[in-house]
Amino acid sequence: MAFRPCIDLRNGLVVQIVGGTLSDDDSQVRTNFVSERSATDFTRLYAADGLLGGHVIMLGPGNEQAAREALAAYPKGLQVGGGINPDNALSYVEGGASHVIVTSYLFDGSRLSLDRVKRMADAVGAGRLVIDVSCRRTPAGDYRVATNRWQTVTDTVVDGDLFESLQDYCAEFLVHAADVEGQCRGIDQELVVQLGGAVTRPTTYAGGAKALDDIALVQDLSGGKVDLTIGSALDIFGGSGVRYVDAARLGVRE
Secondary structure, X not given: OOEEOEEEEEOOEEEEEOHHHOOOOHHHOOEEEEOOOOXXXXXXXXXXXXXXXXXXXXXXXXXXXXXXXXXHOOOOOEEEEOOOOOOOHXXXXXXXXXXXXXXXXHEEOOEEOHHHHHHHHHHHOXXXXXXXXXXXXXXXXXXXXXXXXXXXXXXXXXXHHHHHHHHHHOOEEEEEEOOOOOOOOOOOHHHHHHHHHHOOOOEXXXXXXXXXXXXXXXXXXXXXXXXXEOOOOEHHHOOOOEOHHHHHOOEOOO
8 A cells, every 4th residue: 555646747837637638728728736836846845755656747848847857856766757758768767767657659649559668668678667558438438548648549458468568568557547637536446446457567546536545445446556646635736635744654665
């Protein structure tokens, strides 16, 4: 059972958004919170509490400087994702990231490319790669990987076969439930159950958490295989459902 911290960046600012609304059109994006504190301020908080395995996600352009400054303030303490590819991945590791997180680069159109997965793993080493299979539920009832800031639903089904095909190329998996991300209405329990039966590497789920008890709920539903990120519900991000100091006690540490 573990809590993993996060820092979401949009236009260089620390934010919490409703994930399914993310797009290039600012008028369409539903924002729960914009912090006056920098990404580095949050990084230093996580470092002071010894929390590991959290992630910095760059939601579109204009976030690279803030992300790099945050990573440098806590070397090997946080993972980074958003626009990562074989050409820039190593520079983030050298700049302080413990791992890089990748989704969109791994896809050729709507299909997962194993060649791209291999190139990504070769660029930084499988031990420093987190494969993000964040997803949306389809009308057919299955979950499919969503790329391009969760707006493009691909042909790739999130299931045991997918995790088995990817396990040799990464250290961890990250799964945002984009349909409930940022809504604080509860986790997608069905997805967490499926992850518990399918994942083959350390895995973090994000999306919908509203209370501290959700950490134990994720553990129970996943058979202890999945950690939880809490965003919009945290008091440090303007939420009222979870005190950061309580969640931090359950965080991943060495």
